[in-house]
Amino acid sequence: MTGRRDILAGAVLIALALAMIWGARSFPSIRAMPYGPDLFPNIIAGGLILSALGIFLEAYRGAAPDQSEDAPDRRAALSFAAIVVIVAGFAVLLPILGFHVTAALALILATRIYGGGWLLAVVLALSGSVILHYIFYSILRVVLPWGLLAPIAW
Numbered sequence: 001m002t003g004r005r006d007i008l009a010g011a012v013l014i015a016l017a018l019a020m021i022w023g024a025r026s027f028p029s030i031r032a033m034p035y036g037p038d039l040f041p042n043i044i045a046g047g048l049i050l051s052a053l054g055i056f057l058e059a060y061r062g063a064a065p066d067q068s069e070d071a072p073d074r075r076a077a078l079s080f081a082a083i084v085v086i087v088a089g090f091a092v093l094l095p096i097l098g099f100h101v102t103a104a105l106a107l108i109l110a111t112r113i114y115g116g117g118w119l120l121a122v123v124l125a126l127s128g129s130v131i132l133h134y135i136f137y138s139i140l141r142v143v144l145p146w147g148l149l150a151p152i153a154w
Contacts, residue, residue, distance in 0.1 A: 006059035010052040017048035033141075040140070082113045098147020099136075103129035 024038035024045075086106050093102045104125035111121035136142040146153040 003059045003062065006055050010055040010059070013048045013052035013055070017045035017052070020045040020048070079114070083110070086110055086113075094147075095145055096147060098149050099133060099144035100129045100146070101148055103132055 020041045024041040027037040027041075029036045086109055090102055090106050093105070097105070107125040107128045108121045111124050112118070116124070133144060137144055
């Protein structure tokens with residue numbers, strides 16, 4: 001039964017990815033840039049397709065552990081809820097705290113929730129927020145809010 005659910009989940013991911021690619025086709029191109037606003041949705045769609053292929057492979061190999069239909073994995077449900085809360089918190093706090101602080105907090109929480117230690121969480125938070133800022137601000141030219149760090153914005 002688990003294999004069927006995995007195949008269904010993979011198929012849903014591929015359908016979602018194809019819908020994203022189809023929708024991004026209508027985004028207008030920007031003449032001054034070699035890429036357009038469809039780049040990021042297409043990257044995400046590619047990641048969804050790769051994830052679906054991984055799910056298909058695991059279902060084919062039968063590597064997924066057998067789980068009872070009556071008792072869903074509580075830890076998996078809590079992990080999913082944690083990601084939802086982190087993403088929602090990111091959306092709410094972004095305009096208030098700014099990108100750097102909000103991204104750092106989200107990375108610390110996600111790392112700790114998923115079993116990483118404090119050192120790893122802090123290193124990922126500091127490096128991740130700076131790298132993501134560089135990608136979005138400098139390469140993709142997305143204006144990000146500075147929030148608390150506005151006095152030292154560059």
